[in-house]
Amino acid sequence: AQSVSQHNHHVILSEAASLELGCNYSYGGTVNLFWYVQYPGQHLQLLLKYFSGDPLVKGIKGFEAEFIKSKFSFNLRKPSVQWSDTAEYFCAVKDTDKLIFGTGTRLQVFP
Amino acid sequence: ETGVTQTPRHLVMGMTNKKSLKCEQHLGHNAMYWYKQSAKKPLELMFVYNFKEQTENNSVPSRFSPECPNSSHLFLHLHTLQPEDSALYLCASSQGGAGSQETQYFGPGTRLLVL
Numbered sequence: 029a030q031s032v033s034q035h036n037h038h039v040i041l042s043e044a045a046s047l048e049l050g051c052n053y054s055y056g057g058t059v060n061l062f063w064y065v066q067y068p069g070q071h072l073q074l075l076l077k078y079f080s081g082d083p084l085v086k087g088i089k090g091f092e093a094e095f096i097k098s099k100f101s102f103n104l105r106k107p108s109v110q111w112s113d114t115a116e117y118f119c120a121v122k123d124t125d126k127l128i129f130g131t132g133t134r135l136q137v138f139p
Numbered sequence: 140e141t142g143v144t145q146t147p148r149h150l151v152m153g154m155t156n157k158k159s160l161k162c163e164q165h166l167g168h169n170a171m172y173w174y175k176q177s178a179k180k181p182l183e184l185m186f187v188y189n190f191k192e193q194t195e196n197n198s199v200p201s202r203f204s205p206e207c208p209n210s211s212h213l214f215l216h217l218h219t220l221q222p223e224d225s226a227l228y229l230c231a232s233s234q235g236g237a238g239s240q241e242t243q244y245f246g247p248g249t250r251l252l253v254l
Binding site for chain 2 (some may be wrong): 032062064072073074076077116120124126127128129130131132
């Protein structure tokens with residue numbers, strides 16, 4: 029079965045710093061990939077997703093992710109973070125009818 | 140507001156109690172899911188209902204019992220839980236059935252504490 033690894037458990041940045049959160053999945057073939065975000069006290073919400081086509085996916089709030097098939101990776105990036113990006117970020121891969129999640133990365137952005 | 144609501148938002152129960160969690164989706168979706176979110180662990184899929192039929196039971200103990208009376212409502216009945224069952228229980232729904240490429244939309248969760 030698929031598994032998802034998020035290498036960074038806790039990331040602390042200052043505002044305007046660039047962000048890259050790592051995500052790797054365990055095996056290839058056709059994959060559907062997602063990044064979800066959970067702001068403090070709020071529900072999980074979709075940030076962006078990749079199903080096919082352009083491997084560079086643009087999401088909401090200036091986030092993007094790049095699917096690199098050869099590396100089984102789907103890293104999340106943002107060129108300049110804001111304090112409001114403080115949240116927990118979850119990478120997920122769809123395996124038949126299941127979403128398999130990583131353990132999440134907690135991002136703290138300080139003004 | 141995602142269109143997926145869960146009640147109660149917080150629940151404290153003893154190990155001998157019986158309680159139920161409720162999820163309702165207002166999105167016209169065909170698939171509904173229960174997940175468990177524990178500290179420092181990945182979200183764990185518990186159950187999948189596809190067009191009201193249970194299609195996945197991810198080795199969940201029988202003290203958790205799901206019910207899906209219609210495509211808009213999903214329940215999780217709890218009885219004789221253990222303290223390690225304390226977690227955030229998330230409901231999600233998706234359009235087009237669980238095997239499709241559709242995005243899952245999550246509710247706010249029920250924070251459960253078992254004493």
